[in-house]
Each structure stands twice: as structure tokens, then as C-alpha cells.
Amino acid sequence: MSSSTTQTSTIGAIGAPSRRNTELALLVFAVVIPLFAYMNVGLAISGELPPGMLGYGLGLGLLAGVAHLVVRKFAPYADPLLLPLATLLNGLGLVVIWRLDQSERLQQLGKASFGAFSAAAPKQLLYSAIGIALFVAVMLLLKDHRVLQRYTYISMIGAMGLLLLPLVPGLGKNIYGAKIWIQVGGFSIQPAEFAKIVIAVFFAGYLMVKRDALALASRRFMGLYLPRGRDLGPILAVWAMSILILVFETDLGTSLLFFGMFIVMLYVATERTSWIVFGLLMSAIGAVTVASFEPHVKVRVDAWLDPFNKEVIASTGTDQIAQSMMAFGSGGTLGTGLGQGHSDLIGFAANSDFILATYGEELGLAGIMAVLLIYGLIVERGVRTALAARDPFGKLLAVGLSGAFAIQVFVVAGGVMGLIPLTGMTMPFIAYGGSSVIANWALVGILLRISDTARRPAPSPAPNPDAEMTQVVRP
């Protein structure tokens, strides 16, 4: 009897504190750092404190404050790190975009190609405000993330629609070879940024139902679980879809993002390594095939393989990748200092796709590692949320969203640094671009909602009326 008594143990959850004050402290820190950077840029460029410092500081502080108060009121147990990390990235992005606005070279380029130069930083602040507004809306309207489960198949149709929108004649807009924008009124929108959230909902809902069929009905062959032919259907469908995106929208990034996200979620749902092997094989086959006949993709691959080759630069018409790699190189370990680099030589898209090169040059390896670590921490918090979530749908959704975030960071950073062919995606939060900032704030909002549900202490069990009925009577 006593042998088992000593091994009896109770397993219970430790009540997690709400940690809203930690969040507030970090948030203040996250607003002060961009202000410091702003001051730094101003002093380096013109030798005096920049005039708009108070405005940007107040703007960012106000946005962060509103977001914090909403989280405090409507998601008191949410993760304390996600909001400060995202705010810091957004703030740093604003500073570096403002810094690139000050570059005379970029101002002249803007005048030459669009007739007039318009500063990007005020627009980015506006987009950030819209992003925070959407974040607040997610917090207010999405009381429970499990509601999204009801819209599994609607979100599939919605995501397909969003992805196909740029192909609609008259609506879609071809900018520098990639058809991933749509033109609505005076704004161009990248629907893929929003589609990634919507499609995460579909994948999570679908895989939650089908995971057992995908995981268990398989044969073992050479240490790998081979799925049955009919279970390959969904993965083939998603693969075909991403190939279609690659062919018709000629955008490697979006295609890679969706397929990669599906593989990540499939792996998490089924715990089968074979899916990763299949996924990598299929994406490699698809990418190589498309790259061999699609001219736009081929140009990108050539520019990636040999960025410093004069012929390649002449045929692609741009030396962006070469300039970007030079920027990273000239930054060295500690960087040239904010406002003192020459990353504006990249020219077009220096403040959107290539913004990471400015960080690399002006903050150096030390700075870019910190920035990438901050991205890593956001992904870590997302995965941690998935681990803590109690419902399978929430787990898969959190994994899918943070996986999409991670893949996006990898695709952009890899493209800018010359690790993989460059794609037309933007660095979440720090790059100039409305769709990206707005969609990523919504993504953080959903992650915070899931983490609030996951970390909320379980309600104390109601007194059980049956407890008195059955009793152990021992002599």
C-alpha cells in the first residue's frame, strides 16, 4: 500500500500571473528606443535634434498606450512580450523609413520616377495607426478564437479569392514584374498579406479534423511513413495552388509562404517527418521547373546566383542585390551608425523590400542580430502560445501564424542577404508598406487572443454533487 502512496502526485497548473505591468514597462522601453534612434539619426544627418521628434514619439507612444489599455481590459492574461516586441519593430521601422526619407539620392530618384517625392514616414505612421486600430478591433470583436473554427471552409474560399484578386483584369496591378498588388481607389494593397491569416484559419480547422487520417493511415517504408494516395489530395491541392501563384503572379515569396506554412502545420498536426520530406521535395521540384521557363523568376534566380556580374545587372536592369550585399559588408560588426550609411544606393525599394540592408549597414552585425532575435522572440512566443493552448484548433492556428511570420522573415532576410532568390515580400513591421503592417498587427492580435485563452487560469472546479455518493470504506 505504502509503495504507491509515496508515488501519488497531483498534477495541477500553476496559476499564471497576468503580467500586464511587465508589458507596460517593456512597452515604455520599446517606445524610448526608437526615440533614441530618431535623435541619433537627426544628430548624425543635420547636427541637431529632428523637428518631428515630439510628434513621432507621441504618435508611437499613443498607439502603444491604446494597444496596452485594450489588452489590459480585454485580454488580461495575454502574453506580455508580443506587444512590446511588435511595437519596438514598428518604431524602429518608422525611424529607418524616416532616415531614408532624408536621403537626397532617394528624393531625387522619387522626383525622377514619380514626378514628386513624398515622404514615406508619415504614411507609415498612418498605416501603423490603422494597424493598431485593426489590432484593437480583433481584441474587441474576437472574444474567443474558437469562433474562427466555424469559418473553416468560408476562409478557404476567402483566401483563394484574396490570392486570385491580383489576377483580375483591371483590379490587379503589375509592379516590376510581380502581380501581387491590387489597386483600390488611390491605394495599392497586397492581398497576400491578409490571405496568410485567413488561410491559417482554414489550415487549422481542416487539419484539426483530418489529422488522424493523415497521421495514422500510412505504411512504413524505409523509416518513413508513407501516406495513402487519397490522403495526398490536400497537400497536392495546396502545392498546385502555390505553383499557380508562382506561374501567374510570378511571386516566389507568396508561393513559398503558403506552401511552407501548410507543411509546418501538417507536420505539427500529424507528427510525421515524412510530410516535411515530401514538402521539401515538392517545393524544390516546383520551384526548379517554374524557374526554368518563367522569365521573371529566371531573372531573379540569375541575379541571386551572380549578383555582381555586369551582364546580369544589365539584363535585370538593377543592381539592388549587389548594393544590398555591399551595404551589409560595409556595416561590419558594429555598423556605421544611424544616418551615416549609404544604403540609399539601393535606390528603388530601399525602404520596403531592402530595408534590412539599412539595418545591416548602420547597426552592423550586432544590430541586425538583435533585430533578428526580436523576430525570433515573437515566433517563440507564438509557438509557446501554441504549446500552452488547450484546444487543438488554437494550437494549430498559433503554430500556423507564427510559422507564417517566421517563413516571411526568412524569405525576406534570405533574399536581401543573397541566401535565396529575392522575392517581393516585406519584412513584417519594419518595412514600408501598408498591407504588411496592418496585416501583421492583426496577426499579433489573434496570437494575443489565443495566448489570453491559453494562459487564463482554469476556473476552480464547481463542487461536485456526486463526490459524496461514492466513498471508499476500509476496515
Place this chain on the structure above:
Amino acid sequence: MSELTLTVMRLGFLAVLWLFVIVAVQVIRSDLFGTRVTQRGSRREGGRQAARQQAAPPPQRQQSGGRQRRGAPTKLVVSEGTLTGTTVALQGQTISLGRAHDSTIVLDDDYASSRHARIYPDRDGQWIVEDLGSTNGTYLDRTRLTTPTPVPLGAPIRIGKTVIELRK
């Protein structure tokens, strides 16, 4: 602006940036939460238990230990009933079954008692099922349990409409 000031600001900014990252990681460290395992049972019993384990003849333990390691179950699977599909990893802890809220597996079964049965490893690592004086009884295969009984791998343990198996 003098060169020195700018250099100091540049290094200062990197330091502040890294300070933020380090503070964030510290928050993660202090934020680790999960399950807390509370050992119950008096210390004296524990001591006596340990003493008895040491007193047990080593050859026998080695023999049974070796046998156990080859065919030891690693998880407990609910194969029928409302909780079908639930698995619990077997890591040497006692698993309590019943309708009581603090049971390891909370049975939602009209024929189960609040504290119905428990499954625990004995000193040799053999898993034992014991009925805790339940109203409707616990069945191993077809036989109603009266004493703590070793559970073979894959044998169905029946509690009301729920069936539980130990699997590798």
C-alpha cells in the same frame, strides 16, 4: 556633431537594443509556467519505502527490470467511451481514474464512481490496476477485479462504458 559623440551614441544605441532583448529573455525566463507536480504522502513512509527498496534482493530486481524494459508500456490509451483517443504518457506516476475533478483521467461516465480505480507501477515497474471500492466495479478483460492485479500489455480495462489499454 563631433565624431566622438556620434560613436558614443552608436554604441549606446546597440547597447540599449541588446538590453531590450536581454530584458525580454529574462521575462520569458520568469514567465515559464506549466504543470506543478506535488508529491503527496508522508515523508516517513517515503523513507521506509526507500529503505525497503534498498533491502530488496538485487538479482530479482535486475531480472524483472530487464524483462520490463523490453515489453514496458509507455502510454495509456482510452479506446472506448466518451474520452476515446485520450492518451496519457506513463512515466512512473500513479494514474487515478474517476469522476472526481482531480483524477488524472476524469471519466464522464454514468457508471463510474468519483474515485473508481487507479493504475500504478509497482517496485519492479510492472503496472498494476486497483479498484478503489467502486460501485460498479473495474473489469480486466472479463473478470471483475478484487485485488490489485498486474495489467498485461493491450488488455482492456473496463470501467462502465470506458475501455482503457496500456500500449507500447
